[in-house]
Amino acid sequence: MPSSDALTLPTPATPAVRRPFADALQGWLTTVDHKRIGLLYICYALAFLAIGGVEAAVMRIQLARPHGTFVSPQVFNQMFTMHGTTMIFFVVMPLVFGFANYLVPLMIGARDMAFPRLNAFSFWMTALGGLFLYFSFVGGFGLYGMGTAPDVGWFAYAPLTSKTFSPGHSTDYWAIALLISGFGSIGTAVNILATILSMRCRGMTLGKMPLLAWLNLTMAALVILAVSPLTAAQIMLLLDRYLGAHFFDTQAGGSAVIWMHFFWIFGHPEVYVLVIPAFAIASEIIPVFSRKAIFGYPVMVAATVAIGFISMSVWAHHMFTVGMSSTANSFFVLTTMAIAVPTGIKIFNWLATMWGGKIQFKAPMLFCTAFLFQFLIAGLTGIMLGAAPFNWQLSGSYFVVAHFHYVIVGAIVFAIFAGFYYWFPRVSGRMYDERLAKVHFWLFVIGFHLTFDFMHVPGLLGMPRRIYTYEPGRGWDVWNLIVTVGVAFQAAGIFVFLVNLVRSYFRGASAGPDPWDAWTLEWSTPSPPPEHNFPSIPVVKSRRPLWDLKHPEDPDWLYE
Amino acid sequence: MNPLIGGALAGPAPLSPTQIFAPASTPARSVFELSIFVLIVAAAIFIVVFGLLTYAVWKYKRKKNDDGREPPQIYGSNQIELAWTITPVLIVLVLFLATARVVAAVQNPPRPKNALEVTVVGHQFWWEYRYPGTDVVTANELHVPVSDAANPTPTFLKLLSADTDHSFWVPRLAGKTDLIPNFPNQTWIEPKETGLFLGQCAQYCGTQHAKMLLRVYVQPREEFERWLFEQSQPANSSEAVAEGRKIFEHTACINCHTVAGTAANGRFGPDLTHLMSRETIGAGLVPNTPENLRRWIQDPAAIKPGSLMPAMGMSGRELDAVTAYMASLR
Numbered sequence: 001m002p003s004s005d006a007l008t009l010p011t012p013a014t015p016a017v018r019r020p021f022a023d024a025l026q027g028w029l030t031t032v033d034h035k036r037i038g039l040l041y042i043c044y045a046l047a048f049l050a051i052g053g054v055e056a057a058v059m060r061i062q063l064a065r066p067h068g069t070f071v072s073p074q075v076f077n078q079m080f081t082m083h084g085t086t087m088i089f090f091v092v093m094p095l096v097f098g099f100a101n102y103l104v105p106l107m108i109g110a111r112d113m114a115f116p117r118l119n120a121f122s123f124w125m126t127a128l129g130g131l132f133l134y135f136s137f138v139g140g141f142g143l144y145g146m147g148t149a150p151d152v153g154w155f156a157y158a159p160l161t162s163k164t165f166s167p168g169h170s171t172d173y174w175a176i177a178l179l180i181s182g183f184g185s186i187g188t189a190v191n192i193l194a195t196i197l198s199m200r201c202r203g204m205t206l207g208k209m210p211l212l213a214w215l216n217l218t219m220a221a222l223v224i225l226a227v228s229p230l231t232a233a234q235i236m237l238l239l240d241r242y243l244g245a246h247f248f249d250t251q252a253g254g255s256a257v258i259w260m261h262f263f264w265i266f267g268h269p270e271v272y273v274l275v276i277p278a279f280a281i282a283s284e285i286i287p288v289f290s291r292k293a294i295f296g297y298p299v300m301v302a303a304t305v306a307i308g309f310i311s312m313s314v315w316a317h318h319m320f321t322v323g324m325s326s327t328a329n330s331f332f333v334l335t336t337m338a339i340a341v342p343t344g345i346k347i348f349n350w351l352a353t354m355w356g357g358k359i360q361f362k363a364p365m366l367f368c369t370a371f372l373f374q375f376l377i378a379g380l381t382g383i384m385l386g387a388a389p390f391n392w393q394l395s396g397s398y399f400v401v402a403h404f405h406y407v408i409v410g411a412i413v414f415a416i417f418a419g420f421y422y423w424f425p426r427v428s429g430r431m432y433d434e435r436l437a438k439v440h441f442w443l444f445v446i447g448f449h450l451t452f453d454f455m456h457v458p459g460l461l462g463m464p465r466r467i468y469t470y471e472p473g474r475g476w477d478v479w480n481l482i483v484t485v486g487v488a489f490q491a492a493g494i495f496v497f498l499v500n501l502v503r504s505y506f507r508g509a510s511a512g513p514d515p516w517d518a519w520t521l522e523w524s525t526p527s528p529p530p531e532h533n534f535p536s537i538p539v540v541k542s543r544r545p546l547w548d549l550k551h552p553e554d555p556d557w558l559y560e
Numbered sequence: 561m562n563p564l565i566g567g568a569l570a571g572p573a574p575l576s577p578t579q580i581f582a583p584a585s586t587p588a589r590s591v592f593e594l595s596i597f598v599l600i601v602a603a604a605i606f607i608v609v610f611g612l613l614t615y616a617v618w619k620y621k622r623k624k625n626d627d628g629r630e631p632p633q634i635y636g637s638n639q640i641e642l643a644w645t646i647t648p649v650l651i652v653l654v655l656f657l658a659t660a661r662v663v664a665a666v667q668n669p670p671r672p673k674n675a676l677e678v679t680v681v682g683h684q685f686w687w688e689y690r691y692p693g694t695d696v697v698t699a700n701e702l703h704v705p706v707s708d709a710a711n712p713t714p715t716f717l718k719l720l721s722a723d724t725d726h727s728f729w730v731p732r733l734a735g736k737t738d739l740i741p742n743f744p745n746q747t748w749i750e751p752k753e754t755g756l757f758l759g760q761c762a763q764y765c766g767t768q769h770a771k772m773l774l775r776v777y778v779q780p781r782e783e784f785e786r787w788l789f790e791q792s793q794p795a796n797s798s799e800a801v802a803e804g805r806k807i808f809e810h811t812a813c814i815n816c817h818t819v820a821g822t823a824a825n826g827r828f829g830p831d832l833t834h835l836m837s838r839e840t841i842g843a844g845l846v847p848n849t850p851e852n853l854r855r856w857i858q859d860p861a862a863i864k865p866g867s868l869m870p871a872m873g874m875s876g877r878e879l880d881a882v883t884a885y886m887a888s889l890r
Contacts, residue, residue, distance in 0.1 A: 072865060073770065073865055073866055074767055074865075074866065151767075153764045157725050157763070157764070159723075159725075160724045160725070160764070160765070160766060164723075165723065165724055165766065250740075250741035250742035250743075251741070251742075253742065254742070255742065255743070256740050256741060256742065256743060257743055290620070290631075291622075292631055292633060292634065293634070295635070295636050296635075296636035296637070296640075297636065298636070321727060321735070321736050321738050321762075321763075322738050322740065322745075323743070323745040323746070325667075326663050326664050326667040326668055329667070330659070330663050330664075333656055333659050333660065334656050334660075337652045337659075338652060340648060340652060341645065341648045341649055341652060344644065344648045345644060345648075347609065348644045349641075351609075351612055352634075354616045354617070354620055355616050355620065356631055356632065356634065357620050358622040358623075358626060358631050359616075359621050360622050361621065369613075369617060373610070376606065376609055376610065376613070377606070380602040380606055381602075383598065383601075383602055383655070384595070384598050387655065387659045388659060388663050389590065389594050389595070389659065389662045389663060389666055389735060390591065390594060390595045390598055390659075391735075392666075392734070392735020393580040393595070393735045393736070394580075395736065395762075396736060396762040396763055460579060460580055460581065461576035462576060462577075462578025462579055462580065462729075462731040462758075462759065462760075464729065464760060464761070464762040465764075466769060466770075467760075467770030468769075470770065471773070473577075474577060474578055474758075475575050475577075475579070476576070551630075554633075556633075560635070
């Protein structure tokens with residue numbers, strides 16, 4: 001039995017020395033430290049969150065009333081294309097990678113990622129992709145005068161993306177931006193896989209990893225499987241546009257449906273790429289704030305891996321209206337509904353973790369609780385959409401828009417906010433302002449439910465998505481107005497959140513190294529963690545090494 | 561409110577003329593019945609899990625007078641895990657079987673001999689309807705006969721696209737099916753009541769996707785037959801509008817539009833042979849009045865920015881003449 005004296009409770013850190021600005025900037029730009037790259041990902045994502053949010057607000061102002069004239073149809077179509085592309089590829093994915101980058105090495109007792117320089121390369125590729133996409137606003141028509149942004153929708157169905165229907169360069173910017181950031185995503189995924197598989201500290205077998213590591217392992221595998229076909233499809237699209245290939249060129253015998261398959265074999269696993277790290281955050285926070293070990297760890301791992309596998313077989317449920325055979329449709333109904341089983345298991349295990357605990361409703365747990373309720377609803381509307389005939393009515397309507405925002409905002413973004421508050425003291429060494437965090441929570445809950453609960457209704461009343469305006473007299477008006485009002489609350493919530501982050505970073509009270517009395521390795525380092533994380537590599541004997549340390553009379557490894 | 565759709569509002573769909581919960585056609589009804597079943601199952605699951613979550617949040621909140629000791633640590637239970645694995649598996653199985661049955665019923669329907677066939681062609685940003693076996697070609701307003709139980713006359717729609725993807729969605733008649741270039745599709749409707757049914761394109765197809773509205777007129781059999789016969793006649797034209805006709809036939813109009821029995825035989829734009837038999841122009845956008853026609857011909861982009869029809873730059877007199885010619889195409 002290895003001795004555990006390498007692992008000790010943390011001591012307060014010495015204050016960091018401030019360096020001149022140019023030095024600091026050079027430090028950030030050339031860093032290969034996983035923590036700094038994680039923070040770069042997160043800051044970059046927050047900047048794009050503001051941009052994507054403004055685009056959403058423009059759409060909602062336009063749709064608040066029928067026959068809206070706030071923007072032209074062309075601008076509206078650019079807004080929904082840019083909003084979707086930005087939020088998926090340049091907000092949520094970087095957030096997910098940022099959290100994984102920061103947390104995975106700390107939680108498995110490693111000093112950095114497996115390939116630090118690949119890590120930096122991947123981040124800068126992603127960053128370049130986002131900047132490239134937005135450069136289309138000035139360069140879409142070429143470099144003379146007016147520009148234009150892509151307006152083909154975030155899934156860019158063929159043949160709308162062909163030269164015939166999309167002249168100019170806006171679609172090229174879209175395709176190349178995703179191509180570049182796709183390389184970055186694959187690089188980071190390889191890195192996360194290698195790190196988790198080969199950099200764990202002594203004693204940490206796969207079965208003793210924190211759930212966050214297991215979930216990010218699954219996420220990284222999915223990124224490699226899902227982003228590769230998207231990257232291939234972008235190359236094919238560019239070949240079509242510039243070298244006269246005919247993959248998606250329907251007028252020359254190409255197939256529009258092939259693009260849909262390529263896109264959704266990426267697009268559906270992508271949903272799980274985004275939501276599995278949200279599960280990871282919840283799986284760390286719920287036990288600590290309920291003061292109980294996670295319920296059913298092996299089952300949680302199995303359910304995660306099952307979700308990973310099944311999620312590769314459900315993509316064509318995005319294509320129930322495309323005219324597949326009844327056999328094919330039924331197959332995708334079955335796989336889609338099957339994924340509800342492991343997902344349900346996860347919800348029940350979180351519930352069982354809370355059951356019998358002593359739940360403290362600090363900001364991280366508040367957001368996790370809202371995540372549980374909202375993810376439940378998102379899952380149930382998912383079941384409705386998975387029933388192909390019901391989908392024939394709901395697909396392409398505002399019901400779908402409401403559903404996937406329930407997943408992405410209601411589940412993923414809420415979990416990420418929980419993660420922000422939970423690990424803020426770890427990253428900054430300071431405590432956030434709990435009062436502001438609660439204001440943020442309630443503003444965002446109210447805004448979220450005003451917007452996305454009521455957004456289901458116009459879908460049921462026949463309102464398609466991606467329309468820049470609509471006719472009065474269809475019973476859609478009042479719902480759209482409420483949806484728009486909710487946006488103001490969400491924006492206010494985000495503002496309070498950013499103020500809280502910035503203010504607490506400079507003026508927050510010192511948090512100490514272990515403010516939550518937590519159990520995983522990242523809380524065993526000095527605060528904030530030094531460059532190579534651990535003075536000496538820890539040795540662990542159970543899934544909760546700090547619990548063992550704090551409760552030597554009743555350690556976990558007696559039961560696991 | 562737009563007077564054109566007031567009639568549809570007064571019908572059995574008080575919430576909205578396009579809502580999915582007021583089916584008026586066989587496939588829409590099959591979908592509706594399954595939807596209600598799925599909704600009930602989802603609601604039941606919601607109530608149970610929501611209740612448990614709420615109870616846990618309320619019951620296990622840390623008390624004010626907490627002693628600070630850690631609660632008992634419970635690591636899991638195989639029996640409980642098994643229970644909440646098997647129950648969802650059974651629910652999923654039932655939902656799947658119920659769904660697969662409706663998928664097969666709606667996608668592989670019997671096809672009675674007297675079923676009507678219509679070819680639907682999606683264009684940026686309007687709908688073309690062709691009635692095979694006749695010369696009838698019309699735009700944006702689909703006419704079909706009502707189907708009664710004694711003599712079922714469903715309408716089978718062959719779905720084609722001339723350019724990008726579109727989707728045919730009239731919620732009260734059927735779920736949506738996409739129109740994809742180089743990929744012929746099919747859907748069907750079997751309306752059980754007469755009246756006007758509304759919908760619109762449900763797959764993003766370009767700038768004016770929002771203004772690609774669908775209007776389906778379900779008529780009694782005899783009325784439909786009469787309409788079909790009238791539509792199959794060539795255009796009638798009087799001397800009074802000869803000037804407008806001449807301008808029409810000597811400008812680019814005829815490159816895109818057809819007026820049966822004349823030199824105009826273009827196919828990019830809507831067939832105008834019986835233009836005035838339609839209630840709207842611009843794919844359901846504005847009422848088909850001479851004033852709106854004149855505005856449209858003068859500058860389509862003023863009504864529908866992004867419409868592929870160019871402004872022809874006609875003088876006021878030419879506009880009046882062409883409008884008069886159009887208004888004579890009954």
